[in-house]
Amino acid sequence: MKAKQTGFWVLIVIFVVSGLFLTSCTKKDVKSEGIVSTPPTARDDEAEKAKKRVRIKEQEPSEQELRERALKEEEARRLKEAAEKARFESEDIYFEFDQYILSDSAKGNLNKKTQWLKDFPAAKALIEGHCDERGSAEYNLALGQKRADSAMQYLVSMGISANRLSTISYGKEKPVDTGSTETAWAKNRRAHFVLK
Amino acid sequence: MFKSILKFYLIPGLVFMAWVVFMALPYSLPAARVYLDVDSPTAKKIPIVIPDFKNQGTVDAFLGDSAAVLLMRDLDFTGYFQMIDPKGFLGRPDEPGSIDFNAWTLTGADLLVKGSYRLEGAELRMEIRLYDLLQGRSILGKEYIVSSRDYPKAIHRFADEILFLLTGEHGPFQTRVAFISTTTGNKEIYSADFDGKNFRRLTNHHSITLTPRWSPRGNEIAYTSYKDGTPALYLLPVPGLHPTRVSNRPGVNITPAWHPDGESLAVALNHKGNSQILHLNRSGTAIQKLTQSWGIDVSPSWSPDGKQLAFVSNRSGSPQIYILNVSTHEARRLTFQGNYNVGPAWSPKGNLIAYAGRIGSQFQIFTIAPSGGEPQRLTSLGNNESPDFSPEGWMIIFTSNRHGKSAVYVMNSNGANQKRITFLNGEQFSPSWCPKKFEE
Numbered sequence: 001m002k003a004k005q006t007g008f009w010v011l012i013v014i015f016v017v018s019g020l021f022l023t024s025c026t027k028k029d030v031k032s033e034g035i036v037s038t039p040p041t042a043r044d045d046e047a048e049k050a051k052k053r054v055r056i057k058e059q060e061p062s063e064q065e066l067r068e069r070a071l072k073e074e075e076a077r078r079l080k081e082a083a084e085k086a087r088f089e090s091e092d093i094y095f096e097f098d099q100y101i102l103s104d105s106a107k108g109n110l111n112k113k114t115q116w117l118k119d120f121p122a123a124k125a126l127i128e129g130h131c132d133e134r135g136s137a138e139y140n141l142a143l144g145q146k147r148a149d150s151a152m153q154y155l156v157s158m159g160i161s162a163n164r165l166s167t168i169s170y171g172k173e174k175p176v177d178t179g180s181t182e183t184a185w186a187k188n189r190r191a192h193f194v195l196k
Numbered sequence: 197m198f199k200s201i202l203k204f205y206l207i208p209g210l211v212f213m214a215w216v217v218f219m220a221l222p223y224s225l226p227a228a229r230v231y232l233d234v235d236s237p238t239a240k241k242i243p244i245v246i247p248d249f250k251n252q253g254t255v256d257a258f259l260g261d262s263a264a265v266l267l268m269r270d271l272d273f274t275g276y277f278q279m280i281d282p283k284g285f286l287g288r289p290d291e292p293g294s295i296d297f298n299a300w301t302l303t304g305a306d307l308l309v310k311g312s313y314r315l316e317g318a319e320l321r322m323e324i325r326l327y328d329l330l331q332g333r334s335i336l337g338k339e340y341i342v343s344s345r346d347y348p349k350a351i352h353r354f355a356d357e358i359l360f361l362l363t364g365e366h367g368p369f370q371t372r373v374a375f376i377s378t379t380t381g382n383k384e385i386y387s388a389d390f391d392g393k394n395f396r397r398l399t400n401h402h403s404i405t406l407t408p409r410w411s412p413r414g415n416e417i418a419y420t421s422y423k424d425g426t427p428a429l430y431l432l433p434v435p436g437l438h439p440t441r442v443s444n445r446p447g448v449n450i451t452p453a454w455h456p457d458g459e460s461l462a463v464a465l466n467h468k469g470n471s472q473i474l475h476l477n478r479s480g481t482a483i484q485k486l487t488q489s490w491g492i493d494v495s496p497s498w499s500p501d502g503k504q505l506a507f508v509s510n511r512s513g514s515p516q517i518y519i520l521n522v523s524t525h526e527a528r529r530l531t532f533q534g535n536y537n538v539g540p541a542w543s544p545k546g547n548l549i550a551y552a553g554r555i556g557s558q559f560q561i562f563t564i565a566p567s568g569g570e571p572q573r574l575t576s577l578g579n580n581e582s583p584d585f586s587p588e589g590w591m592i593i594f595t596s597n598r599h600g601k602s603a604v605y606v607m608n609s610n611g612a613n614q615k616r617i618t619f620l621n622g623e624q625f626s627p628s629w630c631p632k633k634f635e636e
Contacts, residue, residue, distance in 0.1 A: 098514065098536075136538040136552065136559070136581060137625065138407060138451045138464075139508060139515050141420075141427065142494040145448050145466040153469060168426055169448055169466075173383075173404045 085195065088116050088125075092176075092190035093151060098135065100146035102154055106191075110151060113193065114158040127151050128192040129169040130176075132185035137171055144169030151191040166196075242362065244271060245303050247282035249311035249322070256315075263311055263322065263351050270355035270369050273391055273606075274591075275613025276362075280305040297332040306330060309358075313347075320344040324354050326361070336361055368586045370633040373593055374398070374408040374417055375604050378622035385419060386624075387434070390586075392604065392617030398432060399439075407626050409452050410434075414632030418442075418452035418461055429463055431478065442480035453496040453505075462486055462496035462505060473507055487520060487527065497542045497549070499566065506530070506540035506549050506566070517551055519566060530568055539582055542566070543589040544631070548609065550574075550583035550592055561594050563609065574611030585609070586629050593617075593627040 091113075093106040102110070117123060129148030131140035148167035156162050177184035249263045261269075271277040280303050287299025290310070300308050311324040319341055326336035336357060340350035352369035359367040368390040377386045380397070385408045388395035399405055401423035408419045417432045421439075429449040430439040443449040447466035454461055460477050472488040473496050486505060487493040492515070495508040505520040509527070514535040520527045531537040536554035543550070549566055552559040558579040564571040578598030585592055589609065596605045599616060602623040607614040618624045 098510075134557070135515075135536065135554075136495075138495050139492065139538050141406075141448050141450050142464060142466060142471055142492040146469075146471070146492060149447075149466070149469045167447065170404075173406075 084116060085120075088113055089193050089195060092192050094186060095147055095189045095191075097132070097185070097189065098143065100129075100143065100150045102150055106151075107154065110154050111158070114155055114160060117155065117160050117164065124164045124166075124196040126194045126196055127165060127167045128174075128194065129167065130174060130188055130190050130192060131172045132188040133172050133175060133180065134185065135172070137173070141169050141171035144171045147189075147191050241276060241278040242307060243278045243280050243305045244307040244309065245280040245282050245285070245300065245305035246271075246309040247285065249313055249324075251314070252312050253314035253316070261348075263313065263347060264309075266348055266351040267309060267311075267324075267355055269391070270352060270367070271358065273369075273615075274359060274367060275608050276359070295327065297327070297329050300327075301329045315344060318343055320347050320350075322347065322350055326358055365590055366588050368588070368591055368629070371587055372414075372630045373604070373617075373627055374410055374630065375595075375618070375627040376406060376408065376625040377618070377620050378624075379620050381622075383625070385417065385432070386620070387630075388618070390606075390617075390629075392619070395618070395620065398434070407451055408628050409454060410628045410630040410632075411454050412456060412458040412631050414630045417628075418454065420448075420450045420452070429461075429476075429480070442478065443476060451495045453498055455498055456500055456502045462498065462507075464494040464496065473505070486522065486525075495539055497540045499542050500544055500546045504566070506542055508538045508540065517549065517564075530564065530566070531571065533571060537562075541584045541592075543585045543609070544587060545589045548585075548589075550585065550609075552581045552583065552594075561592065561611075563592075572611070574607065575614070580605075582626050584627055584629050587631045587633070591629075593629050595625055595627060 091109055093102070093109045095106070096103070117125070127148040129144030129146065131144050131147075135143070145167065148169055152162070152165045152167050155165060172188070175184070175188040176190070177187045246264045246268050268279050272279055282303070284303040285300060286302065287296035290296060295308075295310070306329055308327040308329055309324065310327065311322060313320060313322040320343070321339065321341050323337070323339045325334045327333065328335045338354055338357060340353070342350045349370070355369045356367045359365060371390045372387050373390060374385055374387045376383050379386075382402050383405045384397055384401065385399045385405055386395050386397050398417070399421070401421050403421055403423040405419060405421040405423065408417045410417055415434055417434055419430055419432065420427050421430055424441065424444070426444065427448050427450055428444040429442050429452055431442055432439040443463060443465070445465050449463060449465055451464045452461045453463075455475070460475060460483060462473050463476050464471065464473050466472075470488060470490065471492045471494065473486040473493050475483040475486050477483055486496070487507060487509070489509060489511050491510045493507055493509045497506045499505070503522055505522055507518055507520060508515050509518050510516075512529065515538050516529055517531040517537050517540045518527045519530050530549065531551070531553065534553045534555065537551055540549050540551045547565065548563045550561060550563045553562050553571070559581045560573055561575045561580045561583050562571040562573050574592070575594070575596065578596050580594055580596045580598075583592050583594045591606055592609050593604060593606050595602050596616075597603070602625055603616050604618040604624045604627045605614055605616050
């Protein structure tokens with residue numbers, strides 16, 4: 001069986017090589033348009049040949065290779081999950097000054113978080129409400145709570161069980177950006193997610 | 197610890213004398229002799245001269261600042277006095293019982309304080325008199341016997357006597373204040389004398405600790421801390437090390453305000469998405485719901501009779517001050533100028549509410565009558581927040597960043613005489629003036 005196959009491949013190789021030889025010999029004599037595409041054909045053959053060589057190898061994958069491949073796939077899957085989990089925690093949702101209603105982009109972000117929470121039904125999340133430095137510390141504590149509540153209520157309305165979610169307000173006590181610019185303030189008016 | 201070890205022994209004869217002088221004042225002084233109208237923003241400062249106290253013993257008694265310097269500092273703190281340099285006195289040195297009133301008058305002073313002291317063992321015996329130079333007579337006299345290291349307390353007490361005699365108002369000289377400071381890197385509660393001196397740290401939570409509020413009796417501080425993970429409400433005995441957690445409801449447990457009865461508090465809680473102010477007893481049990489809205493209700497402050505409650509609500513769309521009638525549960529809006537008015541503090545006399553209102557990008561302190569009307573703006577330099585009244589109501593403590601970082605300042609309730617009182621590392625926030633004297 002094996003000998004027969006090898007013979008077949010040898011024949012193919014001979015055929016292809018002679019074909020190549022013939023093509024390269026006839027090339028300069030050929031002028032008609034139809035035969036201009038010959039060189040690509042030759043290259044295709046080359047690729048085909050390489051593929052076949054690979055296929056030969058593939059037909060004998062060791063246990064070791066199979067294991068490695070499985071591990072690689074597992075690793076890729078883990079990395080992807082870790083990235084999704086990291087994104088769940090790192091992608092804050094943002095608010096306007098003195099507001100706790102959800103913008104469309106905040107809802108878009110929350111929709112992604114909803115999907116993730118559905119994919120991982122054991123996960124529990126703490127939602128932190130934060131404010132920028134403007135406004136009083138006391139009022140901002142209450143405002144931060146409303147922001148966390150808004151995000152939580154949205155997730156619950158999307159079908160996430162309330163007992164998987166909890167909230168805390170840090171008011172303006174924990175800014176991510178301590179600057180006093182519009183950009184810093186916008187970054188600080190946020191609901192941040194932490195997996196428990 | 198704050199309770200004074202010091203005891204005042206007033207010699208019966210001098211008590212009698214001070215009593216007689218005090219009682220005799222309305223008759224012995226011309227009816228038109230009004231020393232100071234504290235309500236007048238343009239009141240002229242009273243020129244007063246306080247030469248060094250005379251040591252009648254052999255041992256120098258003062259370990260720190262001299263008694264005269266302390267007394268000048270106290271009186272100057274009020275903004276009601278102009279300190280005259282005693283070096284301007286060109287008369288002959290006074291003999292006991294004979295004071296050259298004319299020569300003292302030439303310094304430009306209207307009032308003269310003369311003191312003498314004698315250290316006897318560990319006891320300091322101090323006699324202090326206040327003279328009206330225009331009348332050429334003593335109008336106040338006291339003798340104090342104190343442990344020698346506590347002489348500043350006798351001076352604070354005499355400063356208070358002077359102020360009460362001249363204005364009918366007690367001074368803050370025997371009171372303490374509390375505030376938040378980031379000196380250690382964390383927000384912790386500190387207390388200090390009325391002038392920021394003798395400060396000490398009261399908490400060591402290594403967390404976020406906020407809004408200390410001194411109880412009416414001065415023996416407890418209510419505050420919010422994240423020390424156990426969430427913003428819960430605690431009561432700290434003063435003096436004392438171990439706070440009791442009184443409310444840890446889901447959401448926030450913030451902005452405590454002592455009811456005038458000293459037994460209960462209004463607290464902002466956020467429960468199931470509803471922001472509300474609850475009346476809690478001192479163990480944290482709800483007495484009644486005071487406000488409830490779908491938005492934010494926060495930062496309560498009781499009227500002195502406990503019948504009304506000022507608070508902040510965004511029910512109109514932006515944070516504004518409202519006043520709740522506690523029995524009818526009706527709330528009316530108090531502030532209409534500006535789109536961010538927060539942190540109301542009701543004055544002890546009931547006639548004013550101080551708050552912080554935003555102008556441009558910064559907060560300024562305002563006062564307004566509880567019935568409404570035109571607010572009076574008191575500050576203009578830097579960002580100014582978190583007003584609270586002194587026990588007698590004629591001073592306001594607040595925070596300002598006018599000199600860089602946020603620090604604690606005081607001013608008279610008409611905005612005059614603004615001065616910084618904390619010079620600690622880090623920033624200071626959220627001051628509370630203890631309603632009770634520590635000497636009692």
